[in-house]
Amino acid sequence: AQTVTQSQPEMSVQEAETVTLSCTYDTSENNYYLFWYKQPPSRQMILVIRQEAYKQQNATENRFSVNFQKAAKSFSLKISDSQLGDTAMYFCAFTSQGGSEKLVFGKGMKLTVNP
């Protein structure tokens, strides 16, 4: 069974700083997708960034980038130039490429960006 682990329950950072959120996962599959979701106080699940396992190039979306290490089963999220609006819960998630409907989530990490 796949598992996703987010070992840091909470972090805080100053506005404009860079912060890295860690995520590790366990799977025996070779083809899969990884995601980072943001959940602000509104509780809406917002997709931040996604990565295909077979792509070696790390995904980037504006201020957000990932460090994907397939052999180490690590998928960390880097947020550059942190903004107050980045304050939220962040969830790392995994899904198989094979069409399984199961998105496996980590327990989440609360990020607070301070002015």
Added chain:
Amino acid sequence: NAGVTQTPKFQVLKTGQSMTLQCAQDMNHEYMSWYRQDPGMGLRLIHYSVGAGITDQGEVPNGYNVSRSTTEDFPLRLLSAAPSQTSVYFCASRRRQSSYNEQFFGPGTRLTVL
């Protein structure tokens, strides 16, 4: 497009009561799913459907029923609510052929069972 919509946004039930959480999507997505989110945990899959008339169990299906009579709607039924079902419920959908198997989430329903 309204995307994925859920009603109600909030609900309080007494133990033993029944209710249906509604989920609808207007994107013609074949796949729809229900997740629950408990404090300190990520979302966990309750039930899912790969098309009208087809449903299957996820990780935590006990206490919940689903049916899928149309592509658009995927209601979640609690037949006899229990305090352990206090949670936030999310509905999600995606196309069968989609990039990254990306799922689109509704805004959630916060359910409290007293």
